[in-house]
Amino acid sequence: MLEEVVATRYVTPLREGGSLPGIVEADDLGTYVMKFTGAGQGRKTLVAEVVCGLLGRRLGLRVPELVRIQLDPVIGLGExxxxxxxxxxxxxxxxxxxxxxxxxxxxxxxxxxxxAAEAGRVVWFDALVNNVDRSWRNPNMLVWHGELWLIDHGATMIWQHNWRGAQAAAAKPYDASDHVLASFGPDLAAAAAELAPRVTEDLLTEVVAEVPEEWLVDEPGFESTAALRRAYVEVLLERAAVISDRITVGERTPDTPSQAPEWLSARLHRKAVK
Structure with missing residues (x-):
């Protein structure tokens, strides 16, 4: 299970994020970027952060370590x-x-x-989770100690917002033309050969099991949280089997309207005008 800490001090908001994440200090003396259940995008973005963040780490990609954070709202009284x-x-x-x-x-x-090898791994992973938010407009990557780190996976697994269409989403192609790493000649064949066999049912089950129970309750169309967890596993497992042949990298399209959902488009617009 993810380590659980308690927030002891709210430091500052990160206003470049549409969900207004903030930097907090915790009782383990660590400092974290905190994403809130009360943000406008809702708990599903946190589910996506957990599933994709942990999956990325299991596949050898650099993603910051995740923790569960307990928050007492009283720490914000002085804000x-x-x-x-x-x-x-x-x-x-x-x-x-x-x-x-x-x-x-x-x-x-x-x-x-x-x-090309690292670019290929990142693009293949983003195709697997259908990340619509790692474009040249909004990379959502950091460079730390000379290494590339992946952040902000809240806009992945878009199918979780419409489970009735999830089966069709599993086979949906991924257009990487606007991906921020498309210009580095990503070696997708090598990435697929390395990563696809590692995305197993057992691995996905372990990753999805880390999602807190309270973020999954009362999902329409599911009798239990166990059934919902299984749905996440099934879509990702099916997608892992087919996505390698369905990634395209063409010329980027700076004037094409965003294909992201409405809530994400609004977020990207706020970033662009700042």
Whole structure:
């Protein structure tokens, strides 16, 4: 199970994120980027963070360590920003934290070279989880100690917002033309040969089991959280078997409207205008 810590101090909001994550200190003396259950995107984004973050780590990709964070809203009483206060009040209880990488820089493809092998692994992984939020417009990657780190997986597994269409989503192609690493000649064949056999039913079951129970309850169309966990496993397992042949990398399309869901499009727009 993910380690659980208790937030002891709210440090500062990260306003470049549409969900307004914040930096917090915890009782284990660690510092974390905290994502809140009370944020507008809801608990499903936290489910995606857990499943994709842990899956990425199991596949050897660099993703910051995840923890469960208990939050007492009282720590926000001294926060002068009304928006932050309301978010903290709405997020009492269990939330999600990612290890804060001090001194890290946002990835810039013009300043940091990525090899074809590593680019291929990242693109293949993003295709597996259908990540629509790692484009050249919004890389969601950091460079820390000279290495590439993947962050912010809340906009993955879009099918979880419409389970009736999940089976069809498992076979949906992935257009990587706008992926931030597309220009580095990702070696997708090598990535598929390395990673696809590792995405097993046992691995997915272990990863999905880490999602907190309270983030899965009362999902329409499912009799139990066990059935819902199984649905996540089935879609990802089927997708892992076919996605390698369904990734395309063409010319990027700067003027094409976003294909992201409405809530994510609004978030990306807020980032762009800042």
């Amino acid at each position: 002068p920003d009304q928006e932050v206060q309301e978010l903290l009040k709405a997020s009492g209880g269990l939330n999600l934290g990612m290890d804060f990488l001090p001194g890290s820089l946002g990835f810039d493809p013009l300043a940091f070279e990525v090899g």
